Amino acid sequence: MWTNFFKLRLFCCLLAVLMVVVLVINVTQVEYLDHETVSATFIDSSGQFVSSQVTGISRNPYCGYDQQTLSSQERMEEDSLLAALHRQVPDVGPVPFVKSTDPSSSYFVILNSAAFFKVGSQLEVLVHVQDFQRKPKKYGGDYLQARIHSLKLQAGAVGRVVDYQNGFYKVFFTLLWPGKVKVSVSLVHPSEGIRVLQRLQEDKPDRVYFKSLFRSGRISETTECNVCLPGNLPLCNFTDLYTGEPWFCFKPKKLPCSSRITHFKGGYLKGLLTAAESAFFQSGVNIKMPVNSSGPDWVTVIPRRIKET
Known part of the structure; x- marks a missing residue:
């Protein structure tokens, strides 16, 4: 019994000595980091x-x-990635907010919306943008997103947007499924805001x-x-x-x-925009806002016949 007790005391003493040694090493390392270069x-x-x-x-x-x-x-x-990211933004000088793109007064029209389309056909949509004074814009550069979708089928596809640099855009869709297909167009950023973003990208x-x-x-x-x-x-x-x-x-x-x-x-980084520039980035006004349709915003698509495929 006394032998076991002696062994236990010896083990505890060795453990205590080891802890003291580790503590001294850590303190020495901290002092070294404080006073020496690395x-x-x-x-x-x-x-x-x-x-x-x-x-x-x-x-x-x-x-x-x-x-x-x-x-x-x-x-x-x-070069390919930079070309894909390049956006042609017109250099029109400073533009007041009232003359910037207003999604609520802009509109789109489905061309030949009364016709029946077949699966695989091309659908064309014309978009006309206007400013907050409801005047047509004479230049392009807006960031538009357009898509077709079907709530019933839970299907959707994006369109290819072509900027004519005169306030008009055309969107091309490939119709991929039959039934009622709805068209949606939204303004992600007005061209005036994109010019600000490009400046920030270069300067900051x-x-x-x-x-x-x-x-x-x-x-x-x-x-x-x-x-x-x-x-x-x-x-x-x-x-x-x-x-x-x-x-x-x-x-x-x-x-x-x-x-x-x-x-x-x-x-x-904060405070990079002027008060005039901040007006081009208003949530619920001109960022990710829908563009309404002038006329029907949907088309009917019929299946292709087997012989046609």
Whole structure:
């Protein structure tokens, strides 16, 4: 019995000594992080990645995508995506709100709506946009969405919108099912709002910012992250090694880049719009608002005969 009791006391003493040793090591590590510099990978003014001490390093502003080298196939893919995203927005100078696109006074017309259509036929819809003074607009650039749908069949399809740059648009649908097919058109953004968005995209590409959390032991730091970071602070390079997509975070003051544990959206920069520009982004007025039809907003589609297919 006494032997077992002695062994238990010896085990407890060894455990206590071990805990003291671990505590001393942690305290020493914290002091080291507080007073010493940490070696990290950062980017110098020439855009090269080098390993050095973080303290005292200065560099020029750097955007990772400016230094990317694309293959011919990647360049073709990039050009194709940019072409698909390009919108022809007319340069008409400053436009007052009353002369911007008003979805409530705009309208669409189904061409040949009285005719019977067959499955697979093309349906054409003409859209005419007007301003808040109910005057026809003389230029295009609006972001319209159009679709056909059937509540009974729970079916739907989108249309191809063609902008004639004179206030008129034509939408082309392929009729994919028989029965009663309804047409819906909505204004997502007026052309005046799209011009503002394009300006923000060029002037403030970092208006949506992100953050990462770095943690080691009891020390935690949060820094801003993006593909392009301004200023002369050291960076952590988190570029995707497989795709080459650039991504950087400001280097924490006390922690290494390898201590990053999570990533999240930080928010949006505020106060980027003037009062006049804000009028183009009013919920319930000119953002994602329906455009009414002038006449029937539906057509009847009949099945194709077997011989016709």
